[in-house]
Amino acid sequence: MRRYAFETISLGDRAFAFRWSEPLPAALLAARAAAVSALGLPWLLESAAAGGTIAFYLKPSCSSIEDAAAELVRLWDGIREEAPAETRRVELPVVYGGEFGPDLGACASRAGMTEARFAELHSSAVYTVEMMGFAPGFPYLSGLDGRLEQPRRPNPRLRVPAGSVAVAGNRTGVYPNESPGGWQIIGRTAVPLFRPEEKEPFLLRPGDQVSFVPAAELSTTGEDEDKDMDKSPWAPANPALKVLKPGLLTTVQDAGRVGWRRYGVSVGGAMDDRAMRTANLLVGNDEEAAVLELTMIGGSYAVERDLLIAVCGADLSPQADGSPLPMNRPVFVAAGSELTFGKARFGCRAYVAVAGGIDAPAALGSRSADPRARIGGGSGGRALAAGDAIGAAAASPRSAALLDTLRARAEADGRLACLSAVSWQAADDARSAAWPDGEGFTLRVVPGEEWEEFTEASRERLLSAAYRVEASSDRMGLRLSGEPLIREGGSELVSHGVVPGTIQVPPDGNPIVLGAGCQPTGGYPKIAHVIGADWPLLAQAAPGCRLVFEAVTLREAEQAWKRKLREHALLKVGIGLRLAQAASEGGTK
Known part of the structure; x- marks a missing residue:
């Protein structure tokens, strides 16, 4: 990879990304991310290319994003990646509109055309897999006709069926599994993109070309997928x-x-x-x-x-x-x-x-x-x-x-x-970190990349008001209710790497704090990130719990992580000694 200009951005205190100022081939970015992973850097957990960026995730033993990023910048020009994999062409049959594409009518109306014309334009293009993200095997496809660009939904759906073909911003994609999602659904394919039981679990990879072929009906139904979920569990x-x-x-x-x-x-x-x-x-x-x-x-x-x-x-x-x-x-x-x-x-x-x-x-x-x-x-x-x-x-x-x-x-x-x-x-x-009444937590945050795009009143509100955890929260993220957060400027974002603790704000203004089960990428603006040391508290915030956010610097976040590592090391040694004593002295010590 010849020298290109890039900038370093933080994803909270447990990950960072390099972002390029000019478009780069998806396969080239994926190859560079793989080459970095192969270096065996002691602080690197994994890396992933996404939408003109490569995100780098820190191992628990590493506490400083600045040190890790500085080392990688020093090594960058000496890294040699293998040639990108050969481009493949994949065709996916799609049934557009109706029950399979509930948003097609609204999308066509916004674009000033008929549903048939929208589907015709969508299926006439050849797309490139720019990255994988959001869900296992989910392809972010570039090459969408500019006339078909669409905003994300104001409030994400809680259930998007597997195979749903969707549009958001200037990208199109396919949901491999049933999941929540905020893209506009225009059709559905029956071709499985994620096959975990096979040697090659993923149908697509970055750099592949994809075309959609209009079909009159699905070759299979979602019933087979539902049966998979009901199959007999493993018998130990x-x-x-x-x-x-x-x-x-x-x-x-x-x-x-x-x-x-x-x-x-x-x-x-x-x-x-x-x-x-x-x-x-x-x-x-x-x-x-x-x-x-x-x-x-x-x-x-x-x-x-x-x-x-x-x-x-x-x-x-x-x-x-x-x-x-x-x-x-x-x-x-x-x-x-x-x-x-x-x-x-x-x-x-x-x-x-x-x-x-x-x-x-x-x-x-x-x-x-x-x-x-x-x-x-x-x-x-x-x-x-x-x-x-x-x-x-x-x-x-x-x-x-x-x-x-x-x-x-x-x-x-x-x-x-x-x-x-x-x-x-x-x-x-x-329990020791909970409020005296046991009904809430104070979570420390560092600013997100889109922090300055929110109104001053919204930034102040995030750091002063209490937000309530809603019953619709799950392992992917905690949905919060309270005074909405308003984003003043900024265009529709290209999906990018996210991490647990990221506070995303959909267009409705109600923040979502991502949890351990979150998707690897997301396209909603990031107002802030809950620091890594406070992630365990997110897990204990039940529906109805109140959350208050307190701003800290990245340096303070790193110090908090170091304290967490030190306390855990002491806990591990202490428990080990207690277990040894208890096993030898009758279990009462």
């Missing part, structure tokens, strides 16, 4: 728990699916990474092992064999056979007992770690369930349902020793006790 060979009542939303989650952002795959993983890691450490697991994530209402589970577990995060009133189960500490639960979790008394998401880690097949390198991608969790991405079996791998020797001592303690009670626990516990970080 080592069952630990059986779902009796699944609660509101219970899924398997781990540290996430790294390395696939360039194809539009969400990193996902536990919403409250801190609670997940703490729960795993308490039972002697690798801190990134898979756990259960319980949301708002936890359900009930039959214990299939003696287990060592830990529950961290939200207080869902955990019990074993009716006896309160202490949180934030390792607990022995006996085979045949029943674990129950009620409604959240504090927070939103609880994490249940089992010694050995939840055992489910890995999909694209992670066990995490991704409902939008329909992968992971041992259930095709769906939430757990009644009757599902939950497996756990073999516990470490230290965990097994602690389980034995806690079991002996339960038996020594002179009755068939279903649980016993150590007397010490890890700190409850989310």
Whole structure:
């Protein structure tokens, strides 16, 4: 890649991007992003090309965007990438309008033409895959006729069917899976763009050419896709728990699916990474092992064999056979007992770690369930349902020793006790960060790239008013209500890299704070970013919770991340010492 002018932009405090001032071929950017990833830089988690930019995501051990960006700039001219992959041509049959294209009429009206003419112009062009993003295999296609350009919807739909062909700004694209989305839907194709079960999961790649062919009907229907979600879950060979009542939303989650952002795959993983890691450490697991994530209402589970577990995060009133189960500490639960979790008394998401880690097949390198991608969790991405079996791998020797001592303690009670626990516990970080009334959090933010495009009153409002978390919030993002935020200037944005904590503002002015399950790219303006050290608090902000935002500098955000790393290191060492003592001295220390 010859020398081109680019600028460095921050994506909060956990990622940054290079953006070029002149158009560059999509395949060339993708090749350069791959070459950077191949360098093995100690701070780089992954990189992804998107719309004239390459985003670079920091590993947890790295705390300084400025240092990472400066090193990459120094290395830049010496990086050599392989030649871009050969361009392919793909045709997609599309049924335009009607139930498959509910926005076609409005789009045609805005363009001053008939629906038939709009569809004719859309299908007569040859498009180029500029990048992948938003959803697994979602292609951002350049080459749209300027007469067909459309604004994004004022408020994103909560459900866009798989195969939907859509337009936003000067781009068109195809939704590979059912998902929320704010593009204008003009038609639908039955060709699957994301096939996770195949060796090559993605039909398209950056640089490919795509054309749409009008069709009279779909060759298949969405019924087949729905059946995929209902397929029998994986049957573990080592069952630990059986779902009796699944609660509101219970899924398997781990540290996430790294390395696939360039194809539009969400990193996902536990919403409250801190609670997940703490729960795993308490039972002697690798801190990134898979756990259960319980949301708002936890359900009930039959214990299939003696287990060592830990529950961290939200207080869902955990019990074993009716006896309160202490949180934030390792607990022995006996085979045949029943674990129950009620409604959240504090927070939103609880994490249940089992010694050995939840055992489910890995999909694209992670066990995490991704409902939008329909992968992971041992259930095709769906939430757990009644009757599902939950497996756990073999516990470490230290965990097994602690389980034995806690079991002996339960038996020594002179009755068939279903649980016993150590007397010490890890700190409850989310509760300590909550407001005194427990109904809200203060989240620190750094300005987003479009900060200055919002009115002064809107910027002041973001940093002074309380916003309410709406019931429509999910793992992708927290939808907030309050006084709308108004963007004064700026044109329709080309979709770009986003990260958890990004505060996007759709045209209706109601901000959305992206969560761990967010899409890799988005096109709504970014007014600010919640700093990485405060991401766990987003996970515990339940519907009705109030959020207040406090501005900090990037330097302060980096210092907060360093403190988080230091506190976690001390926690890890402290728990390790406690586990060793408890296993050797009877489990009470």
